[in-house]
Amino acid sequence: MANSSLYFLGFLACLFLCSSCQASGKTWCVAQTAAPDDKLQAFLIATCERYNCKAIMPGGPCYQPANIHNHASYALDIAYRGTGVCNPDVGTPTITDPSFGSCHYP
Template identity: 35%
Template sequence: MSLSSLKFLLPLLLLLVVPRISVTGDESNDDVGQQYCIADVQTPDDELQGAIKWACEQQGVDCNMIQENQPCYQPNTVKDHADFVFNSYYQKFKNQGGNCYFNGAAMITELDPSHDNCHFEYLP
């Protein structure tokens, strides 16, 4: 084997032998496949507000967290509040036939929408 072919094969061999290193240091895959229900950004605020009102009337949906001085009040937008309420409803009722539809105002995401001190619940 010539020296030039060895130079070509060495990087390929290293790719096979050197283990993958996590840049973040977080090697947990606990959130893989988790689904959250959030508001569709294209839905008008008045439709989102109606869906929030309906969801908050359902027993077990946590709407207290979007009240003033609570962890999910900020940012104080209809869309952000809808994200939290829609997900609260979805997590509570998804195993009982509930869905993430809200008359087309919501959608599923696998990205955890939690932010700052506002934690979005996930239930398997």
């Protein structure tokens, strides 16, 4: 009986937290896990020609881990902020803030 009550309380807490995230309307755009590296690289180059990618440059707060997926995710979100569109070819919207450590997504 006690376990059932705890599970129910946990379920209610999760439901409340998930509802709060969606109610805030905050979404981000990140790289699809299966997106090919060449497409991510092309998107990254094109985006950084148009937007400020200083955060993913060496020494920037989002440079590490220095891999295409991490850098493309940041670029996708910058472009998403500018256009309102999460590129469907390589990106996917999420309600989970992808920020980590000193790297803060807009």
